[in-house]
Amino acid sequence: MKKHNFSAGPSILPQEVLLKASTAIVDYNDSGLSLLEISHRSKDFVDIMEKARALVLELLGLEGKGYKALFLQGGASSQFLMIAMNLLEKRAGYLNTGSWSTKAIKEAEKLDDIYEVASSANANFNYIPKGYDIPEDYDYFHCTSNNTIFGTQLKEFPNSPVPMVCDMSSDIFSRVIDYSQFDLIYAGAQKNMGPAGTTLVVIKEDILGKVSRNIPSIMDYKKHIGAGSMFNTPPVFAVYTSMLTLEWLKEQGGIAAIEKENEKKARLMYSEIDLNPLFKGFASKEDRSDMNATFTLQNENLKETFEAMLKEAGISAVNGHRSVGGYRASMYNALPLDSVKALVEVMSELETKA
Amino acid sequence: MKKHNFSAGPSILPQEVLLKASTAIVDYNDSGLSLLEISHRSKDFVDIMEKARALVLELLGLEGKGYKALFLQGGASSQFLMIAMNLLEKRAGYLNTGSWSTKAIKEAEKLDDIYEVASSANANFNYIPKGYDIPEDYDYFHCTSNNTIFGTQLKEFPNSPVPMVCDMSSDIFSRVIDYSQFDLIYAGAQKNMGPAGTTLVVIKEDILGKVSRNIPSIMDYKKHIGAGSMFNTPPVFAVYTSMLTLEWLKEQGGIAAIEKENEKKARLMYSEIDLNPLFKGFASKEDRSDMNATFTLQNENLKETFEAMLKEAGISAVNGHRSVGGYRASMYNALPLDSVKALVEVMSELETKA
Numbered sequence: 199m200k201k202h203n204f205s206a207g208p209s210i211l212p213q214e215v216l217l218k219a220s221t222a223i224v225d226y227n228d229s230g231l232s233l234l235e236i237s238h239r240s241k242d243f244v245d246i247m248e249k250a251r252a253l254v255l256e257l258l259g260l261e262g263k264g265y266k267a268l269f270l271q272g273g274a275s276s277q278f279l280m281i282a283m284n285l286l287e288k289r290a291g292y293l294n295t296g297s298w299s300t301k302a303i304k305e306a307e308k309l310d311d312i313y314e315v316a317s318s319a320n321a322n323f324n325y326i327p328k329g330y331d332i333p334e335d336y337d338y339f340h341c342t343s344n345n346t347i348f349g350t351q352l353k354e355f356p357n358s359p360v361p362m363v364c365d366m367s368s369d370i371f372s373r374v375i376d377y378s379q380f381d382l383i384y385a386g387a388q389k390n391m392g393p394a395g396t397t398l399v400v401i402k403e404d405i406l407g408k409v410s411r412n413i414p415s416i417m418d419y420k421k422h423i424g425a426g427s428m429f430n431t432p433p434v435f436a437v438y439t440s441m442l443t444l445e446w447l448k449e450q451g452g453i454a455a456i457e458k459e460n461e462k463k464a465r466l467m468y469s470e471i472d473l474n475p476l477f478k479g480f481a482s483k484e485d486r487s488d489m490n491a492t493f494t495l496q497n498e499n500l501k502e503t504f505e506a507m508l509k510e511a512g513i514s515a516v517n518g519h520r521s522v523g524g525y526r527a528s529m530y531n532a533l534p535l536d537s538v539k540a541l542v543e544v545m546s547e548l549e550t551k552a
Numbered sequence: 553m554k555k556h557n558f559s560a561g562p563s564i565l566p567q568e569v570l571l572k573a574s575t576a577i578v579d580y581n582d583s584g585l586s587l588l589e590i591s592h593r594s595k596d597f598v599d600i601m602e603k604a605r606a607l608v609l610e611l612l613g614l615e616g617k618g619y620k621a622l623f624l625q626g627g628a629s630s631q632f633l634m635i636a637m638n639l640l641e642k643r644a645g646y647l648n649t650g651s652w653s654t655k656a657i658k659e660a661e662k663l664d665d666i667y668e669v670a671s672s673a674n675a676n677f678n679y680i681p682k683g684y685d686i687p688e689d690y691d692y693f694h695c696t697s698n699n700t701i702f703g704t705q706l707k708e709f710p711n712s713p714v715p716m717v718c719d720m721s722s723d724i725f726s727r728v729i730d731y732s733q734f735d736l737i738y739a740g741a742q743k744n745m746g747p748a749g750t751t752l753v754v755i756k757e758d759i760l761g762k763v764s765r766n767i768p769s770i771m772d773y774k775k776h777i778g779a780g781s782m783f784n785t786p787p788v789f790a791v792y793t794s795m796l797t798l799e800w801l802k803e804q805g806g807i808a809a810i811e812k813e814n815e816k817k818a819r820l821m822y823s824e825i826d827l828n829p830l831f832k833g834f835a836s837k838e839d840r841s842d843m844n845a846t847f848t849l850q851n852e853n854l855k856e857t858f859e860a861m862l863k864e865a866g867i868s869a870v871n872g873h874r875s876v877g878g879y880r881a882s883m884y885n886a887l888p889l890d891s892v893k894a895l896v897e898v899m900s901e902l903e904t905k906a
Binding site: 386417 | 555562565573575577578585586588591625627629630663666740750766769771783786787793885
């Protein structure tokens with residue numbers, strides 16, 4: 199039985215993407231070769247890479263605006279360092295909204311001065327700070343658009359007087375925003391874009407080349423751009439599968455169409471959390487993430503029953519992160535509305551039983 | 553028709569590995585979930601990672617000798633930097649045997665002094681330098697065991713008075729050597745181990761912790777070891793497929809058994825190159841690689857005929873690298889002897905036609 203997969207990441211991908219990826223591993227495009235066995239310099243793969251890079255800019259509405267898309271390795275965690283290597287000359291400002299922001303700050307601090315412009319650490323990151331200032335002499339401002347662990351999401355972004363960098367690992371391609379307000383966007387693939395193993399970086403080229411540091415080649419965005427995202431052997435399979443997911447998204451009607459689906463799923467989910475007295479939401483209502491709903495069961499005695507019912511209904515991976523406890527329902531682009539309906543049904547059935 | 557795939561990398565993988573990997577993408581282990589959709593912290597994936605790490609040490613004969621195996625991202629190119637970050641305090645010595653050694657030197661030079669202990673650049677890297685000294689006050693000595701582009705291979709390694717680091721991207725797991733003479737071995741997966749997207753690092757733990765540099769977390773081998781090779785989300789699919797290839801290798805009888813096959817293939821290949829007057833080998837005979845045979849066609853007029861015959865025989869990816877020209881037959885572990893027979897047959901048929 200196919201499960202209702204609420205995994206926080208690596209997470210659910212569209213079924214047709216999985217089928218195509220699976221086929222390509224045995225025989226890519228009737229070539230008599232597996233996708234895994236061909237040179238990354240072959241026309242077949244160069245076409246895949248170029249298509250993936252173009253689809254990213256098209257879907258984000260960034261075509262012809264001075265941006266380049268790169269598919270790198272090393273995860274968002276590598277970007278924590280790479281961003282500082284490429285952009286940090288003296289000081290930068292970070293908004294601290296959770297575990298990932300905190301890690302980004304710690305890594306950048308090894309290179310130079312990092313200031314927290316605001317933080318919600320005092321309330322275990324259950325809200326998004328607002329009304330802070332970003333000094334004009336900072337090299338850049340960094341934020342995390344969606345906090346997977348805590349279930350919060352930035353609904354609006356500040357008017358930054360300096361280049362704005364955003365970790366969108368868990369909500370890129372999920373909602374309509376003006377992506378051109380950012381100068382650098384990065385995202386690990388394993389939520390809304392593809393399998394673990396590649397990281398998308400979208401950079402406005404004109405912010406580069408302004409630091410005096412002698413940047414190591416492998417960390418230099420300019421080198422990666424110059425090499426068409428093939429400075430070294432790229433993660434072929436992860437890039438191909440990401441391309442398939444981007445094609446799928448385009449066929450669904452792009453970000454505007456998927457946003458409507460995501461809103462439906464989130465509305466249904468939060469409405470159950472709010473109306474069902476057995477459950478309580480973790481994040482501040484106005485900052486709730488449409489991607490990850492975090493909630494706790496009010497009566498611990500029902501835990502076993504609830505979890506047995508979830509299992510029975512084929513609902514997978516709704517356990518919460520240890521920093522928050524309780525439950526977390528991740529509702530990325532590829533999760534069908536029916537999966538949320540199935541979860542909500544179990545929650546509501548538990549209420550009748552209790 | 554399945555092709556005879558001589559690709560230099562990403563390259564041929566065992567057919568049964570491809571079939572298993574393809575199946576896991578649709579449904580992993582009858583779990584109702586794709587391998588791409590499960591958490592890297594799930595028991596399923598942690599088991600895969602641990603099995604892969606253990607198989608590496610077992611196959612290399614390094615169990616219980618103080619080594620740890622890591623599956624990282626970023627390719628061997630990232631290791632050029634990471635090695636220097638973790639081991640370079642004042643100066644290190646590099647043996648320059650080709651393009652990859654040269655790149656390793658350039659990247660490490662950004663951090664501190666690098667000395668070439670010897671180089672074959674003067675002869676377009678067609679041989680391996682011998683009889684050089686490694687000063688005792690170097691932090692480490694670095695070499696490249698096999699040079700994919702030029703078709704040369706180190707048959708013996710120096711007695712190094714300092715930790716020995718080796719880039720084995722293109723010949724790890726292909727031949728019996730005393731792997732315990734090295735303190736750090738690294739290898740991009742995409743030749744003898746798996747698909748592009750993961751890089752194996754095998755480290756003797758006691759060489760770490762000796763530099764004064766404040767190492768960025770993502771570049772710190774100790775952090776990766778401490779986290780069981782899951783400091784951040786690993787490239788799940790590439791690790792799984794590598795594990796399958798390592799299992800396959802063990803079933804073949806391990807490195808000793810595959811070495812015999814590799815020697816048969818190389819003997820057949822070089823014997824044709826030497827006996828057929830139409831062809832000429834590029835590398836010095838005593839330094840010839842068992843993995844990559846580089847050769848040129850002596851009569852350019854036969855180029856079109858030869859390449860048409862190769863195509864007709866289903867022989868793929870024998871074009872040489874631009875630095876050398878001519879042809880290159882890569883004969884990694886998964887390439888069957890029959891593929892070499894097919895290539896040699898075409899070469900010999902060309903002789904009768906000429």
